[in-house]
Structures are given as C-alpha cells and as structure tokens.
Amino acid sequence: MQTSPDKSALRRTAARARAEISDKQSVSEQIIDRLIASPPYQQAQTVLWYLDVRHEVRTTWYVQQQLTGALPPALGRRTRKRLAIPYCVDDDLQVFRLDSMDQLQPGAYGILEPKPELRNDPKTQLPVDQFDLIITPGVAFDPQGGRIGHGKGYYDRLLARKGQQTxxxxxxxxxxxxxxxxxxxxxxxxxYLVTEDSWMMC
Incomplete structure (x- = not known):
C-alpha cells in the first residue's frame, strides 16, 4: 500500500509529540473520565476497547478496574458494560469478549491478547456489527473525524465491518x-474525538 509523504510526515510529527508527554497516566485518566461521562458511553451496553501499547492513551487500567468492579464511584457510575478487545490474526483484527484479565497473555511486542485455547469459545465471540461503541486508538486526528493510524490498516478494516448504529x-x-x-x-x-480538554462530534 502506497503511503503519501504528507501522511507519513504528519504521523511522525504527532508520534513525537505524543511520546514527549511525561504524565500520560494522569492525562489519560482525564480523557477516560470525559469519555465515560458522555451520553454515548452512558447509554452503550457493548463496548470494544483497545488495550494501550507504547505511547497510546492509557486504557488498560480502566478496563481492568471495570472488570474487577474496583472503580471509584465517580468512574464506575452507570458504566457496567459488556467489554471486548481486538486481537490480531494474520492481517486482521478479531474480537474477544473479555470477562477477566486472566484470559490474556502477552503476545507480539508485549501486546496483551487472548490465550489461544480461549479464542474459539463461542462465549468469547461477538460480531463487530453488534457493538454500540468502538474505542479507537491512532497517531493523529482532526476535528472532522480524520484519523492516521500506524499505516497497516488494521483498524480501518475492523471499522469497515461495524454496524450502522456503532x-x-x-x-x-x-x-x-x-x-x-x-x-x-x-x-x-x-x-467522536475525546482529548483531555475536549469532546468533539466529528
């Protein structure tokens, strides 16, 4: 797949800026709090979360606490959901319904993924088109809904399978x-695009 120089340059610029953030956890907590207070999240029943790697907005702590019921009241209010995560098979992302962090193990590059023996269990499988929300990472965004990922197209292929209501x-x-x-x-x-200081409808 040919990548435009402009997109590559923007990816590098945004990636450098993101890497330089020193307090990622505290800023991520602000972003998560803004997300879960929003009507779309409050009304959702089934949510596909990503588990953060490298310099992404931190999400794993929230998913883990959501699963264990250990969230403080301000973060736990009305947010009990069916949660799932994506994981990579060949060149595509598959979906795994997550009930416990014990179902996961480190995979390639240290990314948490479902244990192989659990992946074919029908109880862990959810169709992409049945999610209410797909929480999406990326390297750069714009207020119009534009997104630049890492250039492999994994999330674009996943999002192409989502339902009209998702x-x-x-x-x-x-x-x-x-x-x-x-x-x-x-x-x-x-x-939608959520940052530490804004909630944008794209």
Missing amino acids: LAIALAFHCQVLDQVPMSAHDVPMD
Whole structure:
C-alpha cells in the first residue's frame, strides 16, 4: 500500500509529540473520565476497547478496574458494560469478549491478547456489527473525524465491518489533534474525538 509523504510526515510529527508527554497516566485518566461521562458511553451496553501499547492513551487500567468492579464511584457510575478487545490474526483484527484479565497473555511486542485455547469459545465471540461503541486508538486526528493510524490498516478494516448504529470514538492526547489529516478512500472517519480538554462530534 502506497503511503503519501504528507501522511507519513504528519504521523511522525504527532508520534513525537505524543511520546514527549511525561504524565500520560494522569492525562489519560482525564480523557477516560470525559469519555465515560458522555451520553454515548452512558447509554452503550457493548463496548470494544483497545488495550494501550507504547505511547497510546492509557486504557488498560480502566478496563481492568471495570472488570474487577474496583472503580471509584465517580468512574464506575452507570458504566457496567459488556467489554471486548481486538486481537490480531494474520492481517486482521478479531474480537474477544473479555470477562477477566486472566484470559490474556502477552503476545507480539508485549501486546496483551487472548490465550489461544480461549479464542474459539463461542462465549468469547461477538460480531463487530453488534457493538454500540468502538474505542479507537491512532497517531493523529482532526476535528472532522480524520484519523492516521500506524499505516497497516488494521483498524480501518475492523471499522469497515461495524454496524450502522456503532459509533467509533477516538481517544487522543491534545497534541495529536491536527487541523486536517489526509483521508484515503478506505479510511473510516471517527464519530467522536475525546482529548483531555475536549469532546468533539466529528
């Protein structure tokens, strides 16, 4: 897949800015709090979360606490959901319904993924088109819903399978939001963009 120089340059710029954030956990907590206080999240019943890697907005702590019921009242109010995570098989993302962090193990690059013996259990499988929300990572975004990922197209292929009612919600640090990012025909725009200081309908 040919990548435009402009998109590559924007990806590098946003990735550098994101990597330089020193207090990612505290800023991530602000982003998560803004997300879960929103009407779309409050009304959702089935949510596909990503588990953060490297410099992404931190989500694993929230998913873990949601599963164990250990959230403080301010973060736990009205947020009990069916949770799932994506994991990579060949060149595509599959979905796994998550009930416990004990179902996971480190995979490639240290990314948490379902234990192989659990992946074919019908109880752990949910169709992508039945989710209310897909919480989406990325490297750069714009207020119009544009998104730049890591260039492999994993999330674009996943989002192409979502239902009409499913909302794609991006989590980002403010420094990742640019005026405009280039979009290709296969790119799937975000419905909402959440940062530490804003909630944007795209």
